[in-house]
Amino acid sequence: MIQLSIYKEHYKETIRLGVPIMLGQLGIIIVGFADNIMVGHHSTPELAAASFVNNFFNLVFIAGMGFSYGLTPIIGGFFARKEYAKAGETLKNSLFINFIVGVLLCLCMLALLLNIEILKQPEELMPYIVPYYILQLFSVIFAMLFNSFKQFSDGTTDTLTPMWIMLSTNVLNIIGNYLLIYGKFGCPELGLTGAGISTLTSRILTFVIFCILFAKHTRYKAYLEGFKKGTVNKLNLGNLIRLGLPVGFQMGVETGSFSLSVIMMGWLGSTALAAHQVVGVITTLGFMIYYGIAAAVTIRVSAYRGWNDWPNVRHASFAGLHLIMATALIVVLLILAFRNTMGYIITPEKEVVEMVALLAWSVILYQFGDGLQILFANALRGIADVKYMAYMAFVCHFGLALPIGYLCGFTLGWGAIGVWCGFPVSLTTLGILLWRRFNKLTIK
Numbered sequence: 001m002i003q004l005s006i007y008k009e010h011y012k013e014t015i016r017l018g019v020p021i022m023l024g025q026l027g028i029i030i031v032g033f034a035d036n037i038m039v040g041h042h043s044t045p046e047l048a049a050a051s052f053v054n055n056f057f058n059l060v061f062i063a064g065m066g067f068s069y070g071l072t073p074i075i076g077g078f079f080a081r082k083e084y085a086k087a088g089e090t091l092k093n094s095l096f097i098n099f100i101v102g103v104l105l106c107l108c109m110l111a112l113l114l115n116i117e118i119l120k121q122p123e124e125l126m127p128y129i130v131p132y133y134i135l136q137l138f139s140v141i142f143a144m145l146f147n148s149f150k151q152f153s154d155g156t157t158d159t160l161t162p163m164w165i166m167l168s169t170n171v172l173n174i175i176g177n178y179l180l181i182y183g184k185f186g187c188p189e190l191g192l193t194g195a196g197i198s199t200l201t202s203r204i205l206t207f208v209i210f211c212i213l214f215a216k217h218t219r220y221k222a223y224l225e226g227f228k229k230g231t232v233n234k235l236n237l238g239n240l241i242r243l244g245l246p247v248g249f250q251m252g253v254e255t256g257s258f259s260l261s262v263i264m265m266g267w268l269g270s271t272a273l274a275a276h277q278v279v280g281v282i283t284t285l286g287f288m289i290y291y292g293i294a295a296a297v298t299i300r301v302s303a304y305r306g307w308n309d310w311p312n313v314r315h316a317s318f319a320g321l322h323l324i325m326a327t328a329l330i331v332v333l334l335i336l337a338f339r340n341t342m343g344y345i346i347t348p349e350k351e352v353v354e355m356v357a358l359l360a361w362s363v364i365l366y367q368f369g370d371g372l373q374i375l376f377a378n379a380l381r382g383i384a385d386v387k388y389m390a391y392m393a394f395v396c397h398f399g400l401a402l403p404i405g406y407l408c409g410f411t412l413g414w415g416a417i418g419v420w421c422g423f424p425v426s427l428t429t430l431g432i433l434l435w436r437r438f439n440k441l442t443i444k
Helices: 002-042 044-068 071-080 084-114 123-155 160-182 192-216 218-229 234-267 270-306 310-338 350-382 387-411 422-442
Strands: none
Touching: 002 044, 002 160, 002 192, 002 270, 002 310, 044 084, 044 123, 044 192, 044 234, 044 270, 071 084, 071 123, 071 234, 071 270, 071 350, 084 123, 084 218, 084 234, 123 160, 123 192, 123 270, 160 192, 192 218, 234 270, 234 350, 234 387, 234 422, 270 310, 270 350, 310 350, 310 422, 350 387, 350 422, 387 422
16 A cells, blocks of 8 residues: 555656646647648648658657757756756757757758659659758757757746647647648648648747747746856766767657658558558657656656655656556557548548558557657656667667568568568567666666
8 A cells, every 4th residue: 555655646746747748749749630631631642742751850850859858857957956057057058059959950851852862752742742841941940949948848847838838839830731731811722831831830939939938937037047147068068968869869760760661661652651641640649648758757757866766766667657558558449449440530542541550550569568668768868877778779670670661561572561560579679678777777
């Protein structure tokens, strides 16, 4: 009963912190759904083009988001010790380094665009791909700058402010999509390009709104003084890079295995590519819910680590695991119930919907493994142990997921479902490895 009482308190606190993060992330998914529903009902080639572009930019955005995660445990430690001026100075350094990383990511994606023909995608998709790609390119820097503010806010246990900013700008994004994709109320009918313009505008707004709040709201007054007086220095930048780079790499290779598989799906044709996009959006729903819980675990673990309270580091982490496993079970049951019809939400094309139903079996198989690896990756981030998970992520995703996908999809001739066969193996293996690492570091 004592143990149950301990976990009950951790459940409550994790849910309190995690639900706003989860709702903010679900807002992103809702926008993803809205983009794909609207684009998919405008034309199937545009949906396939969106699949191609979004899979590459998801890699960029999630890797960039992962890099910014290095800020959360640092701010969490300062917050636990009430060192608010140092937290403000660290935010200044985070904005600086995230801007630099954003520019570098833009240059990498520009180089890919200039050589896009090497990826051998269907020629009829190129008029849709190029303008949408360019609009996504411009939004990378604004997303990186917003990440600094979001992770700073999460580290101070204020998870509500980022949630409201994300949800409100996502609503504006959906409205912009409706106006610009279909040409409503006198706006030009731009299709996929209209969706790109709306997305860029919403990402600029998230950053601008947080800038105004940070400068004007009394909640940030103690941090603002440190932000103004603090300097961009090697110590802060070094800590941010030391913690952020492995996390960004870990999340990047995970997303990269999904994003690079889009190339293989493109070899199978526009139908496979469109189905990949539909399933990708649906599966990201589970990922973002798990991430909301796991991000709350990072916040709590970093505070307990600041107080040197290792028993509660473990209790907070395993309470988060219980919540994620329960959520994964719900996700699996929902996919099983709607497997044959969920594709119609995004596209009316029967062939795409049937392929979505087939790919759903792979999604069902990796839900628990995905939840396991997300939880312990974030728990390890909370105790500032990040290098191991980066190495293991590379081994699992590039050593297992992609080779198994190619082997099953093309060597064995299983097609689209074969390409997705590697993910249950890679995610479950990674989850077990990270769980063992966490136990090794904290059990004593």
